[in-house]
Amino acid sequence: MARVLVGVKRVVDYAVKIRVKPDKSGVVTDGVKHSMNPFDEIAVEEAIRLKEKKFASEVVAVTCGPTQNQETLRTALAMGADRGIHVEIPAADYPKVGPLHVSKILAKLAQKEEAGLIIVGKQAIDDDCNQTAQMTASFLDWPQGTFASELKLEGDKLTVVREIDGGLETIELKMPAVVSADLRLNEPRYATLPNIMKAKKKKVDKLSPSDLGVEIATNIEVLEVSDPPVRDAGMKVENTEELISKLKEAGLV
Amino acid sequence: MWKVAEKSYRLTARSLVSLSRSSLRNKSATVSAIEYEKKETTVPKAEANGSVESKSFVMNLFRGGLVPDQVLPYPKVITQEQAEFIQAMLDPMEKFMVEVNDAAKNDEIAKVEDHTMEGLKEMGAFGLQVPIELNGLGLSNTQYARLVEIVGRHDLGVGIALGAHQSIGFKGILLEGSKEQKTKYLPSLATGENIAAFCLTEPASGSDAASIQTKAVKSSCGNYYMLNGSKIWISNGGIAEIFTVFAKTPVTQPDGTTKEKISAFIVERAFGGVSSGPPENKMGIKASNTAEVYFEDVKVPVENLLGKEGEGFKIAMHILNNGRFGMAAALSGNMKAMIEKAADHAMNRVQFGSKIHTYGAIQEKFAKMSMLQYVTESMAFIVCANMDAGYKDFQLEAAISKVFASEAAWQVTDECIQILGGMGYMKDCGAERVLRDLRIFRIFEGTNDILRLFVALTGMQYTGKFLQPVSNAMKSPLTNIPTLASFFKTYASKRIGSKLGWDLGPSMSEHIHPDVSSSAKLASKAIMQFGLAAEDIAIKYGKKFIDMQFLQNRLANSAIDIFAMVAVISRASTSLNNNEENAKLETTLCNVWCNDAAKRVQENLTSLSDKTSLQDFKAMADLSNMVIEKQGVVQNHPLGF
Numbered sequence: 001m002a003r004v005l006v007g008v009k010r011v012v013d014y015a016v017k018i019r020v021k022p023d024k025s026g027v028v029t030d031g032v033k034h035s036m037n038p039f040d041e042i043a044v045e046e047a048i049r050l051k052e053k054k055f056a057s058e059v060v061a062v063t064c065g066p067t068q069n070q071e072t073l074r075t076a077l078a079m080g081a082d083r084g085i086h087v088e089i090p091a092a093d094y095p096k097v098g099p100l101h102v103s104k105i106l107a108k109l110a111q112k113e114e115a116g117l118i119i120v121g122k123q124a125i126d127d128d129c130n131q132t133a134q135m136t137a138s139f140l141d142w143p144q145g146t147f148a149s150e151l152k153l154e155g156d157k158l159t160v161v162r163e164i165d166g167g168l169e170t171i172e173l174k175m176p177a178v179v180s181a182d183l184r185l186n187e188p189r190y191a192t193l194p195n196i197m198k199a200k201k202k203k204v205d206k207l208s209p210s211d212l213g214v215e216i217a218t219n220i221e222v223l224e225v226s227d228p229p230v231r232d233a234g235m236k237v238e239n240t241e242e243l244i245s246k247l248k249e250a251g252l253v
Numbered sequence: 254m255w256k257v258a259e260k261s262y263r264l265t266a267r268s269l270v271s272l273s274r275s276s277l278r279n280k281s282a283t284v285s286a287i288e289y290e291k292k293e294t295t296v297p298k299a300e301a302n303g304s305v306e307s308k309s310f311v312m313n314l315f316r317g318g319l320v321p322d323q324v325l326p327y328p329k330v331i332t333q334e335q336a337e338f339i340q341a342m343l344d345p346m347e348k349f350m351v352e353v354n355d356a357a358k359n360d361e362i363a364k365v366e367d368h369t370m371e372g373l374k375e376m377g378a379f380g381l382q383v384p385i386e387l388n389g390l391g392l393s394n395t396q397y398a399r400l401v402e403i404v405g406r407h408d409l410g411v412g413i414a415l416g417a418h419q420s421i422g423f424k425g426i427l428l429e430g431s432k433e434q435k436t437k438y439l440p441s442l443a444t445g446e447n448i449a450a451f452c453l454t455e456p457a458s459g460s461d462a463a464s465i466q467t468k469a470v471k472s473s474c475g476n477y478y479m480l481n482g483s484k485i486w487i488s489n490g491g492i493a494e495i496f497t498v499f500a501k502t503p504v505t506q507p508d509g510t511t512k513e514k515i516s517a518f519i520v521e522r523a524f525g526g527v528s529s530g531p532p533e534n535k536m537g538i539k540a541s542n543t544a545e546v547y548f549e550d551v552k553v554p555v556e557n558l559l560g561k562e563g564e565g566f567k568i569a570m571h572i573l574n575n576g577r578f579g580m581a582a583a584l585s586g587n588m589k590a591m592i593e594k595a596a597d598h599a600m601n602r603v604q605f606g607s608k609i610h611t612y613g614a615i616q617e618k619f620a621k622m623s624m625l626q627y628v629t630e631s632m633a634f635i636v637c638a639n640m641d642a643g644y645k646d647f648q649l650e651a652a653i654s655k656v657f658a659s660e661a662a663w664q665v666t667d668e669c670i671q672i673l674g675g676m677g678y679m680k681d682c683g684a685e686r687v688l689r690d691l692r693i694f695r696i697f698e699g700t701n702d703i704l705r706l707f708v709a710l711t712g713m714q715y716t717g718k719f720l721q722p723v724s725n726a727m728k729s730p731l732t733n734i735p736t737l738a739s740f741f742k743t744y745a746s747k748r749i750g751s752k753l754g755w756d757l758g759p760s761m762s763e764h765i766h767p768d769v770s771s772s773a774k775l776a777s778k779a780i781m782q783f784g785l786a787a788e789d790i791a792i793k794y795g796k797k798f799i800d801m802q803f804l805q806n807r808l809a810n811s812a813i814d815i816f817a818m819v820a821v822i823s824r825a826s827t828s829l830n831n832n833e834e835n836a837k838l839e840t841t842l843c844n845v846w847c848n849d850a851a852k853r854v855q856e857n858l859t860s861l862s863d864k865t866s867l868q869d870f871k872a873m874a875d876l877s878n879m880v881i882e883k884q885g886v887v888q889n890h891p892l893g894f
Contacts, residue, residue: 035344071340074341078341190353191341192345
């Protein structure tokens, strides 16, 4: 039975109206409600289900980020993960962290923990990178099943139904493997209050990136973060003639 | 020690101490609702200078004093760990209430949907304050308040189902149960496997709780009580397995005579002889089951007596006092939701070419709704903090928070519907359900009318105790010249000072932020005037005050307004001192509220002695008598037919 590693990211809550910082260096995160990346919740749920069906031996939740990421880890533990690993990155360094660093960390941890399966959300709702699963698979040289909408584990054969542009694609992977969860993989459970209480007693290891030999340096420089342009109001036209004339007026045809 | 004849009210279990030493025997039937029983009791010799025994702010208001312990600075009794724990619970609870619970559906089918009920049990929502080792979550009052805010925000019917279970249903076991009773009953109640109900009200016994007829008679073998009687309007009555039942038991007095006194029992449906009627068809909180419960020759083992024989009334009041803060918290959450609903509409609705929120008529509504919510929230978290701090004397503040919250929430939802106009009147909008649900909050767990009398009379009892030495001295003035001289000197100087506009009452300045100092001045003045008014009433009416509900009502309304003022002054000051975001807006909420409240206090206090008002009270009593006599309106039709 495999040990499953699940990545959980702390992001600005999906319901929060995002505001750009006045200096355009990023978005306002201070005093803003955060929660677990919704796709990561789906990843956690899938891992717990694998354990409940006795396909997995242990579920280990991993988070990379500042102290507050503890909350996200506790949520994963309250949902049913067995223990947590907090790779602590000081708040000042955190803006430098991207999928490259996280995937290096996950790869190292997978080896350290002798994990058989890594499940992460297909992307985070803050930066929408959609890279961590792919890069992690690459560092480990493991097969990958991204955008999973169904997962079946038999022995060391993992069948993944993938959501692709044309429909669904079914692939078979040989474990160990990396999977990224898509929206329809499952409906994550609620952390119940008694489980939140029990989660307080679950073990959380703290590591720094350097403990894993990962250097937090970036080659990416953020020049500016700005609000999406406000869309101008549209207009209704009566017929195609009017449409053509309007388009011509606007110099679009 | 002064021997004082003291009469306890049915609701206070205590009473106004008469200024005269004569006992309060043979009261007229009109006050029976607030009388309980006569007992001789000893009161510690109160000092003429008003040394205080209670740390309750409202209680001391009745002596014109400002006792800051429970209110200034704004109390917050929660550890870092408790705060983190409850914070982690807010999201899952919110998600559950939004995604699983369907308030409209619960209302429609008049029960909590089965899967929601199961979900709530798994959620741990049935044992929030039960100790962890007995399957509960072990929440403090502050933590509980924060969590039920979310329930109140989304579904008051579910809130009542949960509250009837744990806020009153099994609260007696939690507060007064023996170790054996707790271990036996709490674990299955905390998980929701068994549901609990609180059985006090009877067909002929509502506000006058002490008049219950249900009887429990000890068997000759002494092993059990035989319980007989029926209870009505019992929340969870149809679905509960465990009942906290209040019944009269014959208690042998020290002098050998027998007297019927109320005792509390833990009764299982499984004992046999317990049955319940069909669910009542109600105006609101339909999701919560309400039913009659009948007890017919139920054999209740003696070990199921809760507390001691004859202590039932005290236990009932203890339970209710301990539950009221939860209502204020739930309703402050509810008001938030209604304000948001109205704001969403006002932001988008265009009439006469502008968004409606730009019109003064609407702006005034939002400002008032926000103030009402702010006051309620401030009161709720003062009460639970004081309970967590271990204070026992919070019953007046708890009663006020229930009265204020239930009336504020009604106004807020009413105005929300008004802002939404026709849309608000439609069922789909969801506000009409809230209005129906809210109505009961002014009625149950002590009607607001009774709670007002409770505040006025309990407070006046405290004033009375303070004045006791003076009244005693009056009996033999010649031997008590120093006591009387010092009393009348302060009495006169306070009133002259008040008339001249100086000596404006106890200063709060050391506790408050300068930005709310104008409000604090108004509050100080109000406290001073309130104290004078209470003293005047005590001297002028003495024990007769028990019959004067027109005055009690107005005195209580002043106390409510003053407590509200101090609650927001304290809260805004703390926010300002902590440089909290939007503290300036809190200042506005506080100052506008206090300006308005101060005027009301003034008016209410004046009406206590003002000749026209007193005449009007008499006239209103006469009018009421005429309506009763004619069984309808008193005047003829303007058309003459």
